Amino acid sequence: xxxxxxxxxxxxxxxxxMKATIYSMALAIAADNPELDSxxxxxxxxxxxxxxxxxxxxxxxxxxxxxxxGVLSTTMYRDDLRSxxxxxxxxxxxxxxxxxxxxxxxxxxxxxxxxxxxxxxAAMDEVMDYGxxxxxxxxxxxxxxxxxxxxxxxxxxxxxxxxxxxWVFVRLMESDGEDVVLVKHAxxxxxxxxxx
Amino acid sequence: MExxxxxVWVKKDLIGIRDLSRGEIxxxxxTAPQFLAVSKRASxxxxxxxxxxxxxxNWFHEPSTRTRTSFELAAKRLSADTLSIAxxxxxxxxxxTLHDTLANIEAMRADIIVLRHGCxxxxxxxxAAHASHIIxxxxxxxxxxxxxxxxxxxxxxxxxxQRGNPELGLDGLKVAIIGDIEHSRxxxxxxxxxxxxxxxxxxxxxxxxxxxxxERLGVAQTTRLCEALADADVIYALRMQLExxxxxxxxxxxxxxxxxxxxxxxxxxxxxxxxxMHPGPINRDLELSTEVAxxxxxxxxxxxxxxxxxxxxxxxxxxxxxxxxxxxxxxxx
Numbered sequence: 001x002x003x004x005x006x007x008x009x010x011x012x013x014x015x016x017x018m019k020a021t022i023y024s025m026a027l028a029i030a031a032d033n034p035e036l037d038s039x040x041x042x043x044x045x046x047x048x049x050x051x052x053x054x055x056x057x058x059x060x061x062x063x064x065x066x067x068x069x070g071v072l073s074t075t076m077y078r079d080d081l082r083s084x085x086x087x088x089x090x091x092x093x094x095x096x097x098x099x100x101x102x103x104x105x106x107x108x109x110x111x112x113x114x115x116x117x118x119x120x121x122a123a124m125d126e127v128m129d130y131g132x133x134x135x136x137x138x139x140x141x142x143x144x145x146x147x148x149x150x151x152x153x154x155x156x157x158x159x160x161x162x163x164x165x166x167w168v169f170v171r172l173m174e175s176d177g178e179d180v181v182l183v184k185h186a187x188x189x190x191x192x193x194x195x196x
Numbered sequence: 197m198e199x200x201x202x203x204v205w206v207k208k209d210l211i212g213i214r215d216l217s218r219g220e221i222x223x224x225x226x227t228a229p230q231f232l233a234v235s236k237r238a239s240x241x242x243x244x245x246x247x248x249x250x251x252x253x254n255w256f257h258e259p260s261t262r263t264r265t266s267f268e269l270a271a272k273r274l275s276a277d278t279l280s281i282a283x284x285x286x287x288x289x290x291x292x293t294l295h296d297t298l299a300n301i302e303a304m305r306a307d308i309i310v311l312r313h314g315c316x317x318x319x320x321x322x323x324a325a326h327a328s329h330i331i332x333x334x335x336x337x338x339x340x341x342x343x344x345x346x347x348x349x350x351x352x353x354x355x356x357x358q359r360g361n362p363e364l365g366l367d368g369l370k371v372a373i374i375g376d377i378e379h380s381r382x383x384x385x386x387x388x389x390x391x392x393x394x395x396x397x398x399x400x401x402x403x404x405x406x407x408x409x410x411e412r413l414g415v416a417q418t419t420r421l422c423e424a425l426a427d428a429d430v431i432y433a434l435r436m437q438l439e440x441x442x443x444x445x446x447x448x449x450x451x452x453x454x455x456x457x458x459x460x461x462x463x464x465x466x467x468x469x470x471x472x473m474h475p476g477p478i479n480r481d482l483e484l485s486t487e488v489a490x491x492x493x494x495x496x497x498x499x500x501x502x503x504x505x506x507x508x509x510x511x512x513x514x515x516x517x518x519x520x521x522x523x524x525x526x527x528x529x
Contacts, residue, residue, distance in 0.1 A: 076230070076244040081516045093230040101238070129241040 009169070013158060013181035018141075021157040022051070025139055026058030028155055033106055036065040038134070040102060042072045044111040044123055045094040050174035051141060052110035070098020072109070077122035102131040108155075112170040114140040117151035142181060144168045205517040209323040209330040210510055212339035213388035221392060222365075224509050225349050231512075232505035234273060246512050247274035250307040255297075256333070257283035257313045262476050262500065263333050263343070267310045270507035276308070294318060298326050308515055311335075329514040337381055342510060343475055344385035346503040348393060350495055351430050353502070354471055367394035372424040374456060375434030375483050378405045378445065382475045383434055387413050400424035402452065404445040421456055425466040432473045433458045433484045449482065459485035463493070471495050 013021065033039045036059070043052030052069045060066030073094030075081070109123050124136055139155035144166065160168065160183065167184040171177075205223060213221070235242050252271035254264050264280065271278045281301075298309065308329045311319045316336030323330040334340040348366060356364045371390055377383045377399050387410075390397055397415040399406060406417055418424050425431060436452065446452055458472060472484070472493045480486050489496060 073230070076234070076246055081246060093227055095230060096233065125245070129239060129243065130237060131239045 009182040009184050011180060012160070012183055013142075015179035018157075018179045018181070021141065022054050023058050023062075025155045025157060026055050027062055029055065029108065029137075029139065030059050030063040032137075032154075036063055036067060038105045039067040039108060040098070040100055040105050041067055041069045041108045041110055042098065042123070042127065043069060044072050044074055044109060044119060047112040047170055047172055047175060048072070048110045050172050051112055051139075052108075053174075055108075055110060055139065067108075068098070068100045070096075070100065072096050072123050072126060074119055074122040074126055077126045079118060079122065096126065098130075102127065102133045104132070104134050106135050106137060107133040108137045108139055110139045112141050112172075113168055114138070114143045114151075114153055114156075115146045117147050117149035120151050121149050141170060142168055205513040208514065209319070209332075210341055210514060211320050211323055211330065211332050213341045213344050213385045213392070214339065216341075216389075216392070218392045221345070221348070221389060224345055224506065224513065225352060227509040227513060228349055228502070228506045229353075231273075231508035232502065234508070235501070235504055243273050243275055245275045247271065247276035247307075247515060250274075250276045250515060251305060252276045252278050252308045252310065252511065253301055253306045254278065254280045254310045254333075255283075255301070255312070256280070257311075258334065260312055260333070262503075263312065263340075264310075266500070266503045267331075267333060267342075267507055269504050270511060271308070273504065274508055274511060276511075279306075294322060295325060298322055298328075302326060302328055308511055329511075331510065331514070334381055337379060337384070339385045339388075340381040340475075341385050342503070342507055343382050344389040345510070346499055346506040347382075347386055347432070347473060347475070348389045349506050350473065350499045350502050351395075351471075354495055354498075355429070358469060365393060366390065369395040369429050370398070370427050371395050371430040371432060372398045372400055372428040373432045373434065374400045374421065374424060374458060376405050376436050377401050377410070377434065378407045379437045380434050386432065387415055391415070398424045398428070401456065402446065421458075421462050422465040425462060425470070428466055428470050430473060431458060431463075431466060431470050435475060435477065436479050436483050438479065453482060457481075457483060457485060458488055460487055463488060473499060476500070 030036065041052040041056050043049035049071050056066050056069045073096045075093045107127055109120060111119065114120065120138060127133060127136060137154040138151070140153040141157040143153060143156050143159045145161060158181070160166065169182040171180050171182070173179050205220070207220065234244055254267055256264055268278050268280065301309065306328055308331065310331045310333050311322065312333040313319065313335050316338035318335050319330050319332040332339060332341055351369065351371070352364070352366055355366070355369060356362050373383050373386065387397055391414055399410060399415055399417040400419070400421055403419055410417060470493065472488055472495070474484055474489065474496050476496065478484055478489055480489065488494060
């Protein structure tokens with residue numbers, strides 16, 4: 001991102017707001033899951049992973065138990081590769097990795113931006129191939145609207161409304177060197193969902 | 197500086213290692229571990245939907261158990277439908293040409309054709325004339341690219357584990373390939389793959405089984421086993437192709453065993469860390485002793501496990517790549 005074009009961006013969440021948002025999401029997750037030892041978090045690549053780590057840290061602080069965190073790639077379950085319409089990312093398949101069982105546990109999927117919902121559909125199908133969770137929940141930092149599937153977040157940081165022509169950038173310390181959520185109005189721009 | 201690996205796969209077919217760039221070989225090797233993880237899932241659901249609804253046809257004109265089974269499993273683990281055609285039961289015995297047979301298979305909407313054929317160049321000719329993705333599963337004495345890719349993948353994984361570095365490539369790795377090199381498409385493909393990846397190769401065989409002109413490929417050769425093994429990181433024993441020994445290139449099998457067999461005695465010349473590989477099927481106690489084939493240095497069964505994952509990666513790259521599709525469309529227009 002160039003500094004000279006930064007005037008076009010609007011900050012909708014700064015570092016302090018992000019910290020507070022993650023804290024309140026962690027409170028809600030802990031309240032909903034009294035049997036915390038049956039809760040596991042799966043962060044969806046790439047920015048879902050650091051967010052899941054932060055949520056787990058916060059849950060550990062407020063409830064005294066830090067749930068385990070794994071990584072979900074979803075690439076092998078994407079519907080646009082399957083139909084042969086995608087392909088630009090084809091050389092790079094992220095690594096799904098977790099070393100705990102998900103059978104009979106609550107799996108909390110964590111992602112930065114919820115838009116079409118297709119990534120979450122892919123994530124749910126992938127999770128089901130790794131076992132039989134008792135339930136699957138979803139936590140997202142930003143809901144930017146534009147849903148194409150009947151999927152909603154159980155824990156949401158911030159709902160952006162449904163302007164389909166807005167670009168949303170979630171930048172995290174771990175991957176981008178700063179904690180901030182930016183939006184950009186670009187009338188002719190295609191819909192963007194996080195990393196995709 | 198090494199050229200950056202391309203971000204997108206663009207080839208329609210996999211015909212030979214000779215046609216691949218180092219970047220393309222590395223893209224296949226880098227894609228395979230995720231498919232290996234699919235095969236090892238604790239849930240037992242060893243399947244992903246990447247080729248759901250697609251049809252993979254195994255078309256084998258020569259006998260094969262391992263390669264055909266491996267391709268079939270790879271296709272099934274990508275959720276493709278599979279069909280096997282053996283030449284002995286197909287219309288080729290009635291005189292139908294390869295082109296006509298493939299046109300008929302394609303009329304039934306096949307997406308990937310896995311072809312093994314006794315004639316070198318058969319997959320190349322079909323790939324140029326037909327729209328489906330052709331994978332060469334061995335053509336005459338020419339190439340067996342998927343075998344070489346699973347071999348170099350196994351070498352790389354083993355090397356990375358031995359040295360505790362998950363980023364290591366094969367640069368500087370020393371590989372001794374021993375046995376019937378003259379008749380071996382496996383050796384040919386491995387020589388291309390290893391050379392492109394920066395490994396150094398020593399071929400070892402009786403002079404009659406060393407192909408002429410092989411030094412042009414940039415490899416060393418010797419007729420003394422102890423010399424080949426002296427600094428080898430990888431010892432690759434080839435299958436003695438007994439069915440192709442009618443021309444009297446070997447004075448006697450007993451002499452070969454005495455001078456070239458990889459066994460406990462000859463392994464004394466090799467470094468302790470050297471691993472033993474073989475493409476299968478093994479002629480037990482001919483090119484490789486049972487003791488070594490089943491011993492701790494042997495990674496032969498890992499080759500088989502890795503073969504499924506590497507073939508999954510190849511089918512995924514060929515059939516799901518937007519780059520390959522666009523290249524095809526621009527060729528057609």
